Amino acid sequence: MTEPIWRIGVAGLGTVGAGLLTYLADNPAFAPAGHMAVVTAVSARSKSRPRPCDISELTWFDDPVALAADPETDLFVELIGGSDGPAKAAVEAALKARKPVVTANKALIAEHGAALAALAEDMDVPLLFEAAVMGGVPAVKIVREALVGDEIHSISGILNGTCNYILTEMEATGRAFADVLAEAQRLGYAEADPTMDVGGFDAAHKITILAALAFGCAPNFAAAQIEGIEGVDLLDIRMAKDLGYRIKLVASAERSADGVLVRVHPSLAPLNHPLAQAGGALNALFIEGERCGRIFIQGPGAGAGPTAAAVAADISDVMAGGRRPVFQAPAETLAPFDPIDPSKMMGRAYLRFLVKDEPGVIAAVSETLAEAGVSIESFLQKPTEGAEGVPIVLTTHAVAESVLMAAVERIAGLPAVLDRPRLLRIARI
Ligand SMILES: NC(=O)c1ccc[n+]([C@@H]2O[C@H](COP(=O)([O-])OP(=O)(O)OC[C@H]3O[C@@H](n4cnc5c(N)ncnc54)[C@H](OP(=O)(O)O)[C@@H]3O)[C@@H](O)[C@H]2O)c1
Known part of the structure; x- marks a missing residue:
């Protein structure tokens, strides 16, 4: 492409789409690699909806698929969202029209990334x-490009700002999950339907993409083990803190000789660890490589400005003309990774039991754990006024998850145990 102007079609004018148009309007000289990026056509659901950016001079498309295939644009930017539906149809249409595509859509890439990469590479156009x-x-650039000379062993971090905000507020204000979520929804920090965020699915989409880039395999969202933060109790936040930990929603991907384990779950991070200190809506990530050791990155994981800047960086890469496979290895060689059975993984854990306030209970719990092969690292008991039963909390030394689960079931069956035991993992960071 030698034209000095790239005509850009943008589908989706919400937080990120309007952010991108505002960014380009505020930076009219944005001309990386000597080419100008000019948005000429847009699509969204409602043409008349008031927006923070001026679209009056742009060609309007009711149908994002028609915009994607329009020969009057050179590059298609998909900012609608969702793994299927109009976003997927429009991205496919653009690639089939041999048009470069830039998207911010993690659900689409995590769930259909391999097929879209194959299409993009068949058509010989970039998909960023x-x-x-x-x-x-x-994060994508670091894993896909900067670290391509290293061998990445694991990636773990905080990839969902909404969950991080909720957990941070619960600890800071002493309010329960439902209260803080309702406030986050009022303030616009959480969606009306928060399932994707608080259920861990959004973080799972992101870690699935990073795992594919890091380990040279196809994204395998179906293999991700996912637990959200809905069950995180204020009591656990307090007890964990007394033991020297903070609860975070940690997304991780690890590779071993047996395969790859991708998972998202609430985990305890030591209070002085950088992941524990990344508060509010921040995102943070550790990447562990054979040669580079540990690399830590942190910053704003969402919001119109930062996200639009990342989209603009991809537009700039397309205009600069460099090309590499969508997922590091050519799409035709990509295979889904072999998932590791999580029950075989070794790890430390936090366990909370509500027990009857009577002699011998603690001995019964510790004997049951010892018989099952679980060794206790620390122990905490806190009487709670007026409540039925006494919560006891302990952390374990590293143990296979299957052994831990069996021990928890045995403890749940003890007559002195009043409630379902609560298990949280201690992050392997
Ligand atoms: N928000 C963030 O900070 C952030 C950060 C990173 C990545 N992302 C990703 O960026 C993408 C966009 O997110 P967002 O927060 O900007 O979403 P959003 O605010 O909900 O905006 C979605 C846009 O898509 C349009 N749209 C919906 N259905 C459509 C259809 N059938 N045809 C044409 N347009 C349609 C909507 O039109 P109307 O405006 O007319 O309703 C709206 O403009 C998602 O994939 C998201 O995961 C977002």
Whole structure:
């Protein structure tokens, strides 16, 4: 492409789409690699909806698929969202029209990334998605490009700002999950339907993409083990803190000789660890490589400004003309990774039991754990006024997850145990 102007079609004018148009309007000289990026056509659901950006001079498309295939644009930017439906149809249409695509859509890439990469490479056009993971923080670029000379062993971090905000507020204000979520929805920090965020699915989409980039395999969202933060109790936040930990929603991907384990779950991080200190809506990530050791990045994982800047960086890469496979290895060689059975994984854990306030209970719990092969690292008991039963909390030394689960079931069956035991993992960071 030698034209000095790239005509850009943008589908989706919500937080990120309007952010991108505002960014380009505020930076009219944005001309990386000597080419101007000019938005000429847009699509959204409602033409008349008031927006923070001026679209009056742009060609309007009711149908994003028609915009994607329009020969009057050179590059298609998909900012609608969702793994299927109009976003997927429009991205496919653009690629089939041999048009470069930039998207911020993690659900689409995590769930259909292999097929879309194959289509993009067949058509010999780039498909870029920097903004899909950690918004304004260049996580994709670091893993796909900067670390391509190293061998990545594991990636773990905080990839969902909404969950991080909720957990941070619960600890700071002493309010329960439902209260803080309702406030986050009022303030616009959480969606009306928060399932994708608080259920862990959004973080799972992002870590699935990073795992594919890091380990040279196809994204395998179906293999991700996912637990959200809905069950995180204020009592656990307090007890964990007394033991020297903070609860975070940690997304991780690890590779071993047996395969790859991708999972998202609430985990305890030591209070002085950088992941524990990344508060509010921040995102943070550790990448562990054979040669580079540990690399830590942190920053705004969402928001109009940072995300639009990441989309603009991808537009700039398309205009600069460099090309590499969508997922590091050519699409035709990509295979889904072999998932590791999580029950075989070794790890430390936090366990909370509500027990009858009577002699011998603690001995019964510790004997049951010892018989099952679980060794206790620390122990805490806190009487709670007026409540039925006494919560006891302990952390374990590293143990296979299957052994731990069996021990928890045995403890749940003890007559002195009043409630379902609560198990949280201690992050392997
Ligand atoms: N928000 C963030 O900070 C952030 C960060 C990183 C990545 N992302 C990703 O970026 C993408 C966009 O997110 P967002 O927060 O900007 O979403 P959003 O605010 O909900 O905006 C979605 C846009 O898509 C349009 N749209 C919906 N259905 C459509 C259809 N059938 N045809 C044409 N347009 C349609 C909507 O039109 P109307 O405006 O007319 O309703 C709206 O403009 C998602 O994939 C998201 O995961 C977002």
